[in-house]
Amino acid sequence: MRITLGAAGVALITVGLFLLLPLPGLWGVVVGFAGAIALHDVVIGPLVLLAGLLVARLPDRAVVRGALITMGALVLITVPVLLRPGPPPNPTLLAQPYGLNLLICLVAVAVVAVVLVLVRRRR
Template identity: 50%
Template sequence: MRTVLGAAGLALMAFGGLLIWDQTTHWDVLIWLAGAVVLHDGVIAPLVLAVGLLLGGLSARSRGLVRGTLLTAGCLVLIALPVLLRPLPTANPSVLPLDYVRGLLISLAVVAALAVVIGAARWGRGRRNRPDELRG
């Protein structure tokens, strides 16, 4: 099954490559793909590894909360990125009428605030459930 799926994937990639090659912008696509590889391997992957190393010292419960918060924040940024990197203003001002930078920052602040509230609640519940002789 793995071989069949791999062959189907390679065939679809070859078909997509042929479709792109017939376009006049195939060099632009190749440059974009090379840039995506450089961005991933040179920036994103080392950043994820560094964050993983920094999270290694946290407890499992805290590590999960931080991972979830970072994953949610990363998804928000990825969703907003096309709008934030949009080209110059269009002739129709109603196409992108909102302040998307402000909206993204507010969304990230809400995610961070929720993570702090959840972390504080977990910390308080953990202190309340400990025996009296361990409380300091």
């Protein structure tokens, strides 16, 4: 069964590569992936490690870590939309105030974390 699934996976990867190779913008994709890996290793990884060390001695560290992970994911998802140069190609595509929406979501996550900490301390 494993050999069959492995062979099917290799076949699908091969088909995907053959479909992807003729693209003229392939080099941009490769550079983007390399940049994402470098960003993770140089910036995001050390920041997460530092946050984990700072939170390690808190009594409700699980809630705080969960909130920080959720907030970090929200920021990472929203940053490309916020930092996009120029107007969107389709004016109806990005018609929302993403900065304000991000702030509302971050505040909501923080409020939920505070409520969870307070409920845990009352028990």
